[in-house]
Amino acid sequence: MRPHLDEVADDMIQEIQTRVREYDRPGDGSYSGTLRLAVERVLHFFVERVADPGHDPAPVTDFFRAIGRGEAGEGRSLDAMQTAMRVGGMVAWRRMTEGAEALQVPPRTLGAVGEVLMQFQDELAHAAAEGFSQAKAAVAGEMQRRRKRLLDLLFADPPAAQEAIADLAAAAHWPVPRTVAAVALGRHHADTRQPAFPPDVLADLTRRTPSLIIPDPDGPGRAKLVDRALSGTLAVVGPTVPLMEAARSIQWARKTLCLVQRGVIEADSGVIRSVEHMSTLILFQDEGLITSLADLRLAPLAHLRASQQDRLAETLLAWLQSGRNANEVAMRLHVHPQTVRYRLRQLEELFGDQLLDPDLRFDLEIVLRARALLADNAGERIMPPARAAVGDSGEVVTLRRG
Structure with a gap:
């Protein structure tokens, strides 16, 4: 197989670019160079694997792990890469069967080489998926840290500068709403399911009082959406306030939660809203x-x-x-x-x-x-x-x- 690797690489690249639209970038020389480098590495490593089953796979799996991370970083899925790998595998198998026929390779030997090919493809796909997942987790973790920091800024008293909140909201991919309501949650037990919140809800369940910020709480259908998300959870929704007054909303939500936990306010009606207990809150303000x-x-x-x-x-x-x-x-x-x-x-x-x-x-x-x-x-x-x-x-x- 070694004397024909360059020729096989040309066939693979042409077939991949024909069948996988994402890899057909005629005007992008650097991308074509990266594609050729990937194909040549795969072919050379595959031949070494056939020659020596104990050959160290780390260099090529690390390379594909990096490819997976790169795809995640660019905001793409692994679909195109996996399709390209299947196309490349078909080209490799076709060339091997043609060569085996010309060289009269025994069927048993051809079958063993085919098994190595399938195993090799599986290893590369696994490495790419692992790198993709690592990158996604890192991005999600960073986004979650930004959102928690944004929650801290909104709950600060006195409030943070409006420009700082706008900048961090943009970095956290959180559209800035006109109004918000803060939510104070009772502590969860370890065996209790964590509630699932809509993507535009800021949440930090690690705080001493687990807390949320709900954007546009009085919009159409929002109250029902909040009630569904918080079903089965001890939750107090603070009053609706302008964004820069979120600290006031969480203060009233926490005061209400405290009275609920003491039994002063009954908690048998699902989600509790502070505005429905204002007279009691005033009574127990001091x-x-x-x-x-x-x-x-x-x-x-x-x-x-x-x-x-x-x-x-x-x-x-x-x-x-x-x-x-x-x-x-x-x-x-x-x-x-x-x-x-x-x-x-x-x-x-x-x-x-x-x-x-x-x-x-x-x-x-x-x-x-x-x-x-x-x-x-x-x-x-x-x-x-x-x-x-x-x-x-x-x-x-x-x-x-x-």
Whole structure:
């Protein structure tokens, strides 16, 4: 075979350029030179393999691994290269069978050479695919790093410069939207599937609070798309904001997630949206402040037992919410109206003229709402029991804290 390699190389190149359009570049001398170099290397190595089955394949497999990386770097698939390899293999087999007939090579020998040819093609295809995958993984990894960095810039407070965000967005192939919504996710267990997000969603699941940025969240069909992507995941979507205010959206999403994890906000309705719980977020924006207000406004209840505090606080909140109508309070609490009237007389004795002041009633409703949310969902109290309480018969009972 050695004396005919140059001739076979010419045949292969002509056949490849005829059958594979991507390799037919008449005006590109450097590309034609690269194609000839590849074909000649393959032929020479193949002949050495036939002569010595133990011949080291590393030089030619490394060469094809580099070809695979190059195809990935140019944004092409391996289809053209694989087609070219099959065409080259057919030309080689055709020339070998012609030569074997002229030289009267035994069929067994020809079959062994053909087996080496198929094995050789498989090795080269595998090497090219490996290089292609390595390059793709490197590009994907770099793109993911750029997107994580972009997420960091958007969440920075104060925000990064708009020019820096635009430059990094371009490098990360992320079209800059007009509005965004940030998403805070609950932690995943190792055996839980990772959600699959649309390609335009920025995601970093390695953060302390795994986070996303959703572009154009209020666009047609976007809400359903987000709900599907986050199905089965504890996820809180922050408010829709201009791009440069993404930090504000993630702050509210994280605050909402914290209240969900504490049980203050119920999490049984799929994806949770901060805008649907703004009043609760306002109530718990400063818990120290709400506790201080509760200590002040609910002081008349402080000397009662915890069970009495709960009954009277529940009644007072229902009374404030129902327009101070005793019958409606009874329906809300599922108790007899006479029981409600008895409790209301107790409240009038405890609070006196405070219940006539609209501003004080407003304060009371704020702290009682906060108290009810904590008690009902999180099992917490914003007003600890005092040291002394009045028993059902009126006597003073000493209580222990803790």
